[in-house]
Amino acid sequence: MVTTPFGQTLKSFHPHGPQNKKSREMLAALFSSSRFFSSSSYLRRSSIPSFHRSSIRSMADSAFKKIQIQRDDTTFDAYVVGKDDAPGIVVIQEWWGVDFEIKNHAIKISKLDTGFKALIPDLYRGKVGLDTAEAQHLMDGLDWQGAVKDIRASVNWLKANGSKKVGVTGMCMGGALAIASSVLVPEVDAVVGFYGTPSSELADPAQAKAPVQAHFGELDNFVGFSDVTAAKNLEEKLKASGVAHEVHIYEGNGHAFLNRSPEGVSRRKSMGLSDEDEAAVELAWSRFTSWMKRYLV
Numbered sequence: 001m002v003t004t005p006f007g008q009t010l011k012s013f014h015p016h017g018p019q020n021k022k023s024r025e026m027l028a029a030l031f032s033s034s035r036f037f038s039s040s041s042y043l044r045r046s047s048i049p050s051f052h053r054s055s056i057r058s059m060a061d062s063a064f065k066k067i068q069i070q071r072d073d074t075t076f077d078a079y080v081v082g083k084d085d086a087p088g089i090v091v092i093q094e095w096w097g098v099d100f101e102i103k104n105h106a107i108k109i110s111k112l113d114t115g116f117k118a119l120i121p122d123l124y125r126g127k128v129g130l131d132t133a134e135a136q137h138l139m140d141g142l143d144w145q146g147a148v149k150d151i152r153a154s155v156n157w158l159k160a161n162g163s164k165k166v167g168v169t170g171m172c173m174g175g176a177l178a179i180a181s182s183v184l185v186p187e188v189d190a191v192v193g194f195y196g197t198p199s200s201e202l203a204d205p206a207q208a209k210a211p212v213q214a215h216f217g218e219l220d221n222f223v224g225f226s227d228v229t230a231a232k233n234l235e236e237k238l239k240a241s242g243v244a245h246e247v248h249i250y251e252g253n254g255h256a257f258l259n260r261s262p263e264g265v266s267r268r269k270s271m272g273l274s275d276e277d278e279a280a281v282e283l284a285w286s287r288f289t290s291w292m293k294r295y296l297v
Contacts, residue, residue: 071153082110082117087296088163092170095139097128152185165189165296182208190295195226205237211244213291217253250280
């Protein structure tokens with residue numbers, strides 16, 4: 001049994017998940033605590049594929065405007081793309097940091113239907129994990145309450161800079177934080193979370209105040225965080241909250257199924273996540289768009 005930084009445990013694998021030992025071990029590594037990296041030989045960095053810094057530098061950075069946002073006694077960078085007066089959406093990173101994949105998602109969001117103004121807050125303050133060990137280290141060191149404050153400051157920046165209404169979305173770690181924002185950030189108008197739920201110590205979805213839509217893969221193995229049981233528990237909590245909500249589970253899909261860039265597909269496969277379902281991805285984005293239009297436009 002492995003305790004995750006989210007307060008859940010990873011103790012079993014779905015029978016349809018990766019069957020070879022190395023893939024199972026790498027999946028376990030995804031949310032294991034940092035002490036497992038120092039004590040388990042199979043988690044040596046040499047055994048995990050790295051993604052070269054050149055691929056990070058090749059991102060479409062020119063699409064973004066880099067800004068700085070002040071909150072409390074700190075300042076952090078954020079990246080904005082989209083029309084100045086469009087409804088705003090804060091896009092929260094996966095555990096990797098502000099890398100090519102989360103920027104791909106933000107660009108896509110800015111171009112959906114009538115268009116949104118997407119803002120990515122840099123929760124890691126410029127650091128990016130290029131392999132699972134680095135990503136794990138960065139996530140272990142995250143100040144979760146501080147991250148929520150970053151999200152709130154980002155929402156308020158958008159509202160002060162042309163967006164009348166603002167939503168929050170995120171994937172994996174960002175999905176958990178997005179759902180937490182529905183509880184902890186009163187300025188949020190709508191939330192869409194992908195394959196992640198917050199620990200009870202961070203936020204109780206039964207106290208959600210903004211409409212929440214959530215997406216999960218049927219084959220997701222991260223018990224208590226993003227597996228089917230976690231999804232159903234979230235749905236029960238949201239029912240108790242009384243807010244408008246939808247929880248969607250995608251048959252035959254695993255964790256991070258939305259990541260479809262060539263680099264993202266390669267990275268998923270290196271971690272034993274080899275499912276490919278473009279129809280599910282399109283359906284998820286369609287539902288995302290409808291939800292955000294309903295509450296933000």
